[in-house]
Structures are given as structure tokens and as C-alpha cells.
Amino acid sequence: MSVIQLSGGSQPAPAGAVFVRLSVQHGVELVFLDADGAPVAPDFPQSRTEAVIIPRGPLTVAARTLDGQPFARGTRIGVSIKPATAVSGGGGDEVVRPPSDVGGRQQVALVELADGRVTDLLGQAAEAERAWMRRGNYAYHVHHRQPSARRTPWAVVIDGSLTGHHRDSDAFRGFLELVLGVAATGFGAAPVQCVVATMPPRDVTPALDGDEIDWDGLLGHAPAPWPSLGGAVEVALGALPQDGAVVLVTDGPFVDYREVRQQLEDRRCLVVTTGRSRFGARPSDRPTHFWEEELDALAGFEVASVADFDGLADEAHALADVMFRGDRG
16 A cells, blocks of 8 residues: 655545544544535544545545634644555555644645545645735634635725725724635635725735735725725626625725615625624624614625724634624534
8 A cells, every 4th residue: 555645736536435534633523524514424433533434425524623712823734545445454545635734723624535536625725825814814713614625706895985094004904904814714715806996996906916915005095085886896896706705895884885785786795894883793893872883874785893993903703703604613
């Protein structure tokens, strides 16, 4: 039997039943997920970290913490897959995905078994992740399971009238980096397009291409006279497939919210904004009296909001939780 190292790409998978084992034996459990992300029970569980399973369709092999908390920083996990018959001395090659850093994630997809191949998912994530995504990645994984291998293309539109970066540039940049990182993690990739709603709209996608955000390229514009997003949304939609999502980052309600809602009625649209509202990420972001509600105009959207940026660095997971409510594990 030969050992095949899997570090990116894919390799032929063993045929029939396979024996799967995690490289770490304590504080972690082996998880199998189908193409929709639903759990699949192994045919013959051996322990929390070992099992025999017969793939009956695309199958994601994942590792999950036992206590529900994220893996500690620096935790490294890998996985090995070989024919079930090899356990008792039979032949066949063993595919090994070497351990990789999974710190900050509560559940992490390791490899996918599909169409007779073993595909490296850890390597895909490492290639896609940029330094500016890390804060959002960690915040997302405090309460969310690792998404499946599927990716949702998405675009982001930033309100060109935002004044946050003029009032407190460091706090605003931290907020925007967090929003972009959470969205990139939840959707599984960086945005295909980033547009600032100035007049005319500015395509600033290259500002996100590096390991660090090019803040001058992203925010180096004079504020628009009023918050109108329709033109920028139209530009963003031109780069998206029909199943793509749109994230709007605004400073409260925007003047053409009715028109934008119609533009995006057939897509997932997430508005991340500032304002005290029932959509608030933290208790301090929500009103205590009905007359304090500031975002009623956005009631037709999926909304996540913060009243201010104070303490957000320590409570980043709260914003991730409301941005991706349905994905919590």
C-alpha cells in the first residue's frame, strides 16, 4: 500500500467503503456532510475520530470541536482515507491530507469525496483566504459551522455618502473589514465585485485583491451628496450570476430603498448598516423604546446593524451571528 499526499487539488479515491481517520484524537470529532451540508451517519463508527463509510453521493469530511467552541489558535488537523479492507491487511492506497491550521473555527471541512476523487478543501480555503478576511473568519466560526464546499458568488455595494471613515477612520475601517471578512467566510470566497455608490458608481474591486485592503483605493473618494444605491447595485448585478447575493453597507436608510428592494427582490440581499434598531447585533444596539427605532425603512430587507463601533472588536461574533442567522451550527 502506498501513501499519497494531498495538498491541494484532488487524487483518485479508494473504491467502495473507506476508512477515515482524523490526525488528532482528543477534543475533536469526525463529521460527514452531504452536498446540502446535512449530517450523514457513518456505516460503521469506530470512535469519535475514526469511521468506515460507504459514499453514496458527494460527501464532505469535516472535523468539529467537542465543546462547541472554536479550535484554539495554532490547532492543526489532517485526515487520512484508505479502503476499509486495508484495515485488516488488504491492499489499496491511502490518501493523506496533512495537518493544517484550523484555529478559530468550530467546524472545518477537510476533504470532499465525490465522483471517484478526494478533493482538498483545506487547501482551497487557504488559497482563498487573505489577511483582511481573518477577523471576519474568526468571528464567523465562533457560532457557525464550516460551510460546505459550495460557494455563493456575491458582490458588495458601499454607500458612497458614508461619513464614518471621516469621523473615525480607524473604527470605520475595522467595521468594514469585519463585514467583508464575515461575508467572505459565509459565502465561501471574496466578492466578485465591490462597488462604491458615488456618482457615477466606482468599481473598486482591485482594492480587495491584495493580502491587505487598499484603503485609499476603497475609500479615497469625496462623499456622495446623498445615500443613493440604485446605480451601484445595477453595476454590481452585471458581474453576478442569477444565484449571486448582494451585500449593502450603508450608514442608515438610503433614499432609494424601495427601488433597490425591487432590483434585488429575486436575490439574497443583506444590508449591514449603522443605527439603533431591532436588527441590532448586540443588546446595546437595540432600542429600549419603540421611538428609538431608526431603521424601519429597511424592514423589507435582511438587516444587521450596530448603533456604534464601541466594543465591536471584542463582540465581532455578534455581528457575524446576525449577518448569517440561518447558518449557525
